[in-house]
Amino acid sequence: MTRLFLLSPLLLAACVEGMPADPKAPRMDQAGTCFAVVSAEEGGTWALTRGIGDGSKEPKGVIKRGLSAAQVDAAFAKEQAIMAIEPECLAVYAKDRSQAVPLPAPAPKA
Numbered sequence: 716m717t718r719l720f721l722l723s724p725l726l727l728a729a730c731v732e733g734m735p736a737d738p739k740a741p742r743m744d745q746a747g748t749c750f751a752v753v754s755a756e757e758g759g760t761w762a763l764t765r766g767i768g769d770g771s772k773e774p775k776g777v778i779k780r781g782l783s784a785a786q787v788d789a790a791f792a793k794e795q796a797i798m799a800i801e802p803e804c805l806a807v808y809a810k811d812r813s814q815a816v817p818l819p820a821p822a823p824k825a
Contacts, residue, residue: 746770747805751794753787753815756780761787761812765794767803787812 743750748768756762761784766776779790791811798807 741806741808743768743774743808744770744772745806747803748808749798749801749804749806750774750776750808751791751798752776752808752810753791753812755815755817761815763787763790763794768808784812 741748745768751765754762761782762778762780763782764776764778766774768774795809798804
């Protein structure tokens with residue numbers, strides 16, 4: 716019984732691995748979720764990916780690359796204002812420059 720008590724935190728952690736902190740939080744893979752995500756690029760530039768989730772695991776979005784910090788901040792603010800009034804946006808998923816992760820390099824064209 717003591718072993719089970721000691722293992723219970725480990726078992727609970729395994730159950731929630733990979734789950735968002737808030738299961739009701741908007742996700743890009745949900746249909747109707749508008750998203751705007753800032754990513755860091757090599758060379759100190761930034762990229763902004765925006766779009767509307769279609770229910771697929773990796774929804775298609777429009778990417779603006781090579782933006783300066785001021786440009787990406789302005790574009791992100793504009794997207795947030797649009798998402799706030801857009802009737803198609805059932806939820807909003809937004810990650811600004813402070814939450815940016817590196818953008819993967821584009822696949823080479825064959």
